[in-house]
Amino acid sequence: MKVWRQLAEFVGRHGSAALVSVHEVKGSAPREAGARMVVRPDGAFHGTIGGGQLEFLMLDIARDMLARGDRQARLLDQALGPDLGQCCGGRVKILIETFDAHDLEDIERLAEAEEGGTFEVECRLVDGRVVRDMSSAVGDDAETQWHETHGEERTPVLVFGAGHVGRALVLALAPLPFSVRWLDDREDAFPRHVPGNAVAVRMQDPAAEIAQAPPEALVLVMTHDHPLDMAVTAAALSRGFPYVGLIGSATKRARFEKRFRELGLSESRIGSLVCPIGLPGIGGKEPAVIAASVAAQLLQVRERGLSGLNFSRPTAANDKSAP
Structure with a gap:
């Protein structure tokens, strides 16, 4: 807030x-x-x-x-x-x-x-009121009694696709500490109202979107087109983002992995792909269920990084789409 x-x-x-x-x-x-x-x-x-x-x-x-x-x-x-x-x-x-x-x-x-x-302020009491100074504007001050941090540190998320799951996911991320760039190449793909932490973009060049994204961005791929899914996912894996998630089944993953090897992606990059997406053990395929599961997974990535978390191996329970 x-x-x-x-x-x-x-x-x-x-x-x-x-x-x-x-x-x-x-x-x-x-x-x-x-x-x-x-x-x-x-x-x-x-x-x-x-x-x-x-x-x-x-x-x-x-x-x-x-x-x-x-x-x-x-x-x-x-x-x-x-x-x-x-x-x-x-x-x-x-x-x-x-x-x-x-x-x-x-x-x-x-x-x-x-x-x-986020920014930090130095605080002191003056006549019963709290006075706040920007830390960048003042040096060490003997009168400073405490420090506060304000503002929101939001993790950038790229969501490719404005279909049913994409819409549900953007809504699920709305109250969470993420800044969403929502991308689709279709005219009139987006709803009239978009959450305040999201920007809807009519995508012209998927490769440019990946190239210009900040290195700490989390990437979700769920477009209306499998070749587009393939191209965006390959580009995202090549960049080495902390999280690249692809909606799909274990079968879809296997097909994409074969193509990624043909494109020359390393096994470590291919192995980092999260597909199926979402937390293991949540088996529902309704858009809102998938969105809740993925939002929770992104919070884990934000909080702890991928260290010690095995997101890339598919399980039957979180197989989120048809082959």
């Missing part, structure tokens, strides 16, 4: 808003330090600090601060078990701040920085 852009929207529409942040965690807790939610004066909110009694209590406090026009930041120390009856057993410190129209210039500055990805 883009915290500062959401704050700017809420303050602009409702006059004020609160930012609730997990400031520090000791032991087991529902969310990590840096988890945040933005609260409107009426109690509606975006984001989460983990749910349960902790979140309910912090929402009540934030809403009360907004109702009273309280501009002083509050830092609350909560023992999840003794204080709130939660089973996590750890301790958390929660920072609650309120913002109004007087803060819009600072909010917009940070919202603009969010558009560029």
Whole structure:
């Protein structure tokens, strides 16, 4: 979630808003330090600090601060078990701040920085308010009391194909930390509305798309045409992306592997192909089921890389298309 852009929207529409942040965690807790939610004066909110009694209590406090026009930041120390009856057993410190129209210039500055990805700020308390400075703009400062990281670090994903599974996959990736480039060469292939983290592109040159993709991109191939699948997959394997997934059965994989060898691809590159796609053990072939399985697999790749994970060997359970 883009915290500062959401704050700017809420303050602009409702006059004020609160930012609730997990400031520090000791032991087991529902969310990590840096988890945040933005609260409107009426109690509606975006984001989460983990749910349960902790979140309910912090929402009540934030809403009360907004109702009273309280501009002083509050830092609350909560023992999840003794204080709130939660089973996590750890301790958390929660920072609650309120913002109004007087803060819009600072909010917009940070919202603009969010558009560029992740960034770090140096924080200090001045007259009960949190002052945030871009780390790149200031050096070591004895007054700095803590650092925060903001923005979203999204993993680039190329999805080739806007058929039933492609559409379901793009929707499944919409709330997840991915930036999707959605490609199809057919006119009117895309739906009218596309998720905010996706860009739909009428593809002219598949080879150029592969060549221009960032090296950390994850590639999914599920077009309407097997020769196109072949060409895109071969080009992606040649680039050596962390993940190249091809929709299809074990039979389709075997046919493609034969052609890849004829094209001169190494056995290691061929062996890295993920086909069938999705997590083993999920056997449904409905587009939404495939999409959920693939989205979970991409999250694994994002979190841990391919090290120790065997995605490339097909199993009957995750055979996702007809031969």
